[in-house]
Amino acid sequence: MNEIKPIIEKINSMSLDEQIKLLQKDFPDMKSETKNTEKFPLPSLPNFNSYETIITRFSPNPNGHLHIGHVKAFRLDFRYTQKYSGKLFLRFDDTNPVAIKTEFYNEILENLDWMGIKPDQITYASNYLDEIYKIATQMFRDNHLYICECKSDIIKNNRLKKQICEHNLSNNSDKQISDFLSSRISGVVRFKGDMKSDNTVMRDPIMLRSVDKEHPRTGKKYSIWPTYDLAAPITDCLEGVSHALRSKEFELRDELYNEITQILSDQGKVKSRPSLVSFSRLSMKGSPTSKSNIKSLIDKGQIDNWHDIRLVTLSALHKRGFIPEGISNFVDSLGLSKSESSPAFELLASFNRKARDKSDKRYFFVPNPVKLKVYNIPIKSVTLKHHPTENLGNRTIDISDEFFVSPDDIDSLNEGNEVRLMDLFNIKITNKSSTVTAEYTSTEPISSLKKIHWVAHDGINFNLLIPDNEKYTVSSDGSFEFLPDSLTTHSGIAESQCKNLSEGDMLQFNRIGFCRVISADSAILSHK
Template structure:
């Protein structure tokens, strides 16, 4: 272990994270500087270490000079929250010089917002928003929370939420049908039926839809060209191409290995692999590994694992780096054709030549018309490490006056001294995406280069380059991007959520990375069926997340065994049987969707769920309450409640009941139960939407920024639930339906004596039990 790794572990990073950070050429020196100036080389508490890491990982270029100052502010406890550190970075990014007083004011140093002030602010906000509150009631929660966070910038967010909840309850009363979004949505059913992105129930089995290739022969995909129909600058290129491929369809899925794949990528995977399969073709998995600064080994493994989990097998796994030598040789050829030149402009100068912020007139770079021989020599110097990073680039000589910005002399090569994960230090010049992508498509004889519509403008530059080099030209075709409501999918935002610890890693089940939904218990069949039934068009679509959940729910309903789970166990004693009484109750395999029958021990003392008992009389409550009877699933006779006990705090801790073996009582409903003999404790994690609004990036609905829209109740952890002991020997990922509760799976955090389960989705009827 290196000294740098030990240093980073000292501030609370895990061994793996410390190793990754030490290898990051940009982050490591920043973090080392920050730790030094915070006098933390001997280690600090984890909370303070997290602030130092946030500072080092999110500081801007203009903030670098102020890192020592901000680090000392963290060390002396002037900055104690992530919000304050973010404010410090923002302030120092704009201020060249400042006083302690100016810094403290900008960052909320020493500001204490009392509960009385929070109380007053909430009351004043209610007055301002009275009309909206009366109309929208609890649906205003997110808007109110965002407004308060803006006004009470430095207040404890937990205190703000508690006060807001209390005043909402006092003003509106308990939630009722007006706050039931599901009921309200039924009124919009007619409108949603006409909406192409509205949630609908699949008519067929999910597994059948997941296997269907019908989507390939409908809409836009059905009208794509056949191999051999795409024109070439030289006809012989097509003849050679067809000779190599035999006329097969050849597609590729080309992710950049700089992050985890998300739900949007599942569409790309299904389109590329599905289109090739439908036409008896092949699909490459190609890693676009041309940026060694952003790539990490774990991402390569995760991407291949995801593709295979979704049920696809690449024809071959390739890398853009496989072609580094050939790409370099073609760059030299491009220079010799006077279609590329070495540019010494700074990024700022390059931006100005392209019209700048004002989008003014564009002009040629002063190096554009340098002699070919000179560019060849300069490019060789770049290759041989004669220039530091950022000084020289190779640019394609395109058309600066073309209205398409993808023709404004794009950069083909830049200097980077970060070692590459595959080629090590063999190269210090690396090709850009704009140069590499189309050429690798050509090298691999891709017939259909499919990408999202954000690359539509790149199609012309794609064709320009392959024609300039007179190599085989694939066809680029664009389709609409897939997005979901109540989440974010951009790698930058996902990285912020993970780095700033708003979530617990890239596979946190609240995210929509494939690793996350897999951990949450989604099935690949459900994901594929969801994507395939959406169809393929050129329109970008934002799909309600409930629609995806519906496919998951339907599939799990078909395949998942049924088990008993009590999220809030309540002791129940049957008073008319002996203490030694037991009865074997058989859970039928067919009824429980299992491979065999199983037996639960029914005894004098059992447990029911607390939600299934009500101490007061309610004619609409059909479960257990004093004097009422209820059936216990798989138990021969019902029970009748005879009483209950409370502890000194008024909490019901035990119910007593009579086992009705003689009276002919027909219960109105049945509930699940467990006994000590057939149950184990389980930590139960209930997940909800990570963001309060459908579009957390909407400036109108979320004026304080997307992070202000985080749902404070997106995760509820229940420590002492009870579940059938038969689950104890099941593997991580085991999926089941908790009867009358929801669909769950075993989480990877489970240990030998500590079982952890995740709620995948609620029951179709709702997560709240009906009467």
């Protein structure tokens, strides 16, 4: 003990960096984590020191549009590669020709690029078919697979009853294997699992099946395609993926995944098997992410397409005025939690609001305005800042005796009340009977006066499209519907400077909210 004490005292006297350097000197293979500077730190990956390089993969199926749930998946993959100075692969999980479409390959790439995700490598599961065939052939020879010629309803019934299939009891010859892979005999290939298992996934799942559909990338070259349960572990192993991050919906499939990667390890196909990491799926209150729900909304005519601004597909969020920083910060704040959650849309909006606040120019807009005539005005123009704290420039507004103001503001006032036209001057209401009139009283701000917003006489007609994600219903069977007033249009007057805006410009209308311009006279209210 006396010999150890001075060593402990010496180590305790060292800084953390000095201790790490000493460890790395004595154990050069030890992998270090990058210094934690993130707002929302992640827990360590399991077994991270067991791998030469940390490699994660985002593997979307090119059969639909990416949504907020996919963002959680690829942000976790991306952030872990940053944490360990590793690599991120984008792999298209395109082994079901029936479902995939060419357009989605490009859209997914565009979505990731917009979100600032640059994969170190882009691969396609469909490129691995020949290698998957070779591995499957060896799995046959090692008695892990068998050809099943039962009809689908019999397979389903036997699995429910935990009854072993008669085809499981015999081994297949090399000729039978070759004939199946060449589509010369019918049936499916099943894994020899455990038909008595309480885990239904392990009851001899289907691994390979015939798909009579031309593939967008490989054409008619292949007709036998692997299911996800076979393709995922094999392609992960072939690409050297260290950690496969998957949502909790796959947890029952983890046992099968691990058995297949162990088989590949026994075949000598991998140096180290991937580690599985689970995280909770992300859904949102007020907007569906389910493909079936969104398709149902389109079929019913409630929405036109997958880009409707009430949805949380990336294309819809982009169109609405959400930006990558806001979306990423929202998703990152949820972490690697395995607890299911459905955050309110307002939480997503709050992160986007913070991300846009310092870069959006401010303008005036009055919905459903009434005219206000002000007498004795001493100025002919006013120069206002585009932002109260940031240097985003100024604009000069010509001033006459006519203004457009909100009827809600006027209704709350009585004749004789004094108010301030925001950032301009103070006035006293003199008449409300027909045309609303007032008199200029002073210029200096008076803290006790109510402020009302306004647009000068030369304002332009402008429309504001307003989505409301609190207006929806979910029925007992889980089907989702937007209420009729979940998307409305407010007509009004915007200050004349808005005529210089272009499609895609972001701005904030004072007292209204953050908007994205969609045409010369229209914008979408992203959120308040």
